[in-house]
Amino acid sequence: MAASLAWLLVAIVLASLYLAMHHRVAAARRRRLPPGPTPLPLVGNLLSVSRSGPHRSLARLAERYCPLMRVRLGVVDYVVASSPAVAGDIHHHSHNAHLASRPLFDVWRGAEHHRNSVIVLPLHGVWRAQRRLATEEVMSPRRLDALAPTRREKVRELMRCVARRAARGEPVEVGLEAFEAFLGILSCTAFSADLVDPT
The missing domain is CATH 1.20.5 (Single alpha-helices involved in coiled-coils or other helix-helix interfaces)
Structure with a gap:
């Protein structure tokens, strides 16, 4: 009986430590992001965004929070710029390469496709070389006509x-x-x- 209570106490302490660390990491990550509505677990802010007019829902949220806000859809955080001035600031601060990157899914990593696929490569020299090869050799007008x-x-x-x-x-x-x-x-x-x- 005493041993099972000791294990229960150890489990409670470990779970509390895990939750505290998880909360601290999540809070630190949220601090680097712009303000936004408080997300619900698992669904995030999906209930705040209507399917019939998501742009209108995001505009209403931007009026409530600020023109640059964080919205969590599911478990993924998104940063929404809802005014031309803010969007221009983001665009002019040379974040183009970062904004143009695509999410890398585990499926691509498992088959090693992330190392050589034009679809998921980051925008650097290898991507440019493969894109040039694809446009000049595979998708050229001469090849398509053939x-x-x-x-x-x-x-x-x-x-x-x-x-x-x-x-x-x-x-x-x-x-x-x-x-x-x-x-x-x-x-x-x-x-x-x-x-x-x-x-």
Whole structure:
């Protein structure tokens, strides 16, 4: 009995220490952010932002707090600049590279895609080189014109497939068929091989 009470006391002390440290870290992080409405756990300020007019909801919140405010949507903090003057100050203080960065999800890290993908690379030399390579080699007008017959053939295949199924009275999953056609076009563009129908 005494041992279980001791373990309970240890658990309570550890939980209290954890909560105190978590509160201190969260408070320090909030201090660096602009003021904003107090977020609820898990949902943040989602209930303050209406789906029909989120811009109007954010404008009302900005009138209440300030033109530069923090809003938590779910568990992610966002900084909202609601006046042209504040937005101009942010833009002119050379934060362009930081503002243009994209969130990096764990899925990208797990497959090591974050090291070499134009989509998630930070804006620096490697990103510029890969972007230049993509625009000059893969997406150049000359390359796109060369692939025009492939695109036409994929569209014809899609139309034949839909006509064949319609003639048999079978349902057509248009989304799936269009996705396969698009994937075929994309794989022919990127890899010069049809990954959907390799025959």
